[in-house]
Amino acid sequence: MIRYDLRCGAGHGFDGWFRSSDDFDAQGARGLLSCPACGSAEVEKALMAPAVRLTSATPAETPAPAEETRPVALVDERETKLRSLLKELRAHVTANSEDVGDRFAEVARQMHAEEVEKRSVHGRASADDARALAEEGIEIHPLPGFPDDLN
Structure with a gap:
């Protein structure tokens, strides 16, 4: 499964899980994607930063992780x-x-x-x-x- 950060035409961000990139494209072409906040069918993949782990770093060289943050929302x-x-x-x-x-x-x-x-x-x-x-x-x-x- 692939998780994509998605964004609608109104700027709402959300995520979606797909079997493949082609599955995302096929669902979009069939009009099956919509924003959970506003219902907009104008949905596209948002820019995502890959999570890359460097194997050359030793435990002593590995920087301490920053405080974990999570997406939050105030909902209606x-x-x-x-x-x-x-x-x-x-x-x-x-x-x-x-x-x-x-x-x-x-x-x-x-x-x-x-x-x-x-x-x-x-x-x-x-x-x-x-x-x-x-x-x-x-x-x-x-x-x-x-x-x-x-x-």
Whole structure:
């Protein structure tokens, strides 16, 4: 999966997950992309800085990380309702599927290969595992997470 920083014609920033760059282009061409803040279909990729790790740096040379920042928003009633619906979706999926924990990628591959019965499951997968599953044609969906889930 590829995460893109996106921006609408009105300047609202948001992110989207796609199987590939071609998938982003195809969804845009079909009019399937829209801004969650204003509904604008004029959506484009925003400039992104790549995360590059230099392997030549030794631990003593590695600078201390800056204080982590996260995107934040103050939302109106429409976004509050959307957040509530996403929480309901997450609760429904987790209540009505089997938690396979860290074995998610393994179980998903077994079901895709029809080695085990297909059923609804949820669990945890690394970004690399999620990307590999998508490249193998195994359709997975990230569950929405919220800051208060960490409390």
